[in-house]
Amino acid sequence: MGVIEHPPIIRLPGVPDHVTYTWLVMIVLIGLAVAARGRLSLVPRGVQNFLEVILEQFIAMIDDVIGHEGRRYLPLIATLGLFILVGNLLGLVPGMNGPTTNLNTTAACALVVFFAYHYIGIKQQGAVTYLKHFMGPVPALAPLMVPIELISHLARPLSLTLRLFGNMTGGHILLAIIFFLMGLDGLIGWALSGSAAGAIVGGIGGIVMIAFTVGFLYPLKILVSFLQAFIFVMLTMLYIGAAIEHADEHGGHGAAAPHH
């Protein structure tokens, strides 16, 4: 990708790019939080209002999926969601590098979720009760259920990692190729080269490509950014909800954990 992709504009020596831009996302989020915290008021205005609207969306989703007692996990869930969302959107800014287009960042998020929901499950139910979930409903089926459950649980961080990474990187490569095709090495460069055919074909083609990018690809990428952050958060909530759901509780709230 180094051939067709311009390196990001901010590069710290000795620091990988995705770490630099992870720090940038952290600065943005912490800055927003500090700006809202400085002038807290009972009637929210400005930044505080903006953040409250976002967090109320998270709380509504948590109430919907985990239930009322899931609100104590709001810091974990909302932090992950906001970090992934801002990271995804940062990848769309030209000259920036989205931290979520790197496998290490997404693997870190997924591993945090993996250990967090096991910790929450063990803390809420006790280790013995929680581990009994892995044996399935009938004790006779335990030799069959334990490997299945183990593989299913181990596949969760893998699929969380690869889904976010693949979606973001696929879109990133697509944008890089489109920009390469229409940039100074491509159609626009041809239009500026001075030849008559280049001016006609490259000019029209460049305008069509710019309209396609601005009108279709960028809105699509913004939609995908929000959707992937939503899906990551939603799956996190499903996993936590399944971990704290009691085995003997019938007709529990929320959706069951997906087995995949």
Add this chain to the structure above:
Amino acid sequence: MRRSLIVAGIAVLGVPGVAFAQTATAATGSWVGPFSVLVAGFAMAFAAGLCALGQGKAIASAVDAMARQPGAAARIQTAMIIGLALIESLAIYVLVVAMILLFVQPIK
């Protein structure tokens, strides 16, 4: 008829690979490099097509359910999006494998 078509298709797919492989063997000493590029493209094509079929089925029944019960549209939509993400992750696995074949090239 169909079997002969399949055989012809495999032959058409295979012959350039063999020819390519022999020139590549002469040039760089391995046929895996150019073949992995071919495989990456075809794998992504198959994965995208089949993933589109599956997602189309899911969306069709979700829209059907939403049209029957507009009151439950929000919950159906949430379930549909989660399901689409789980279906899509299979195609994403193929994308990751294709990118590994193209950019990392573990077997040269």
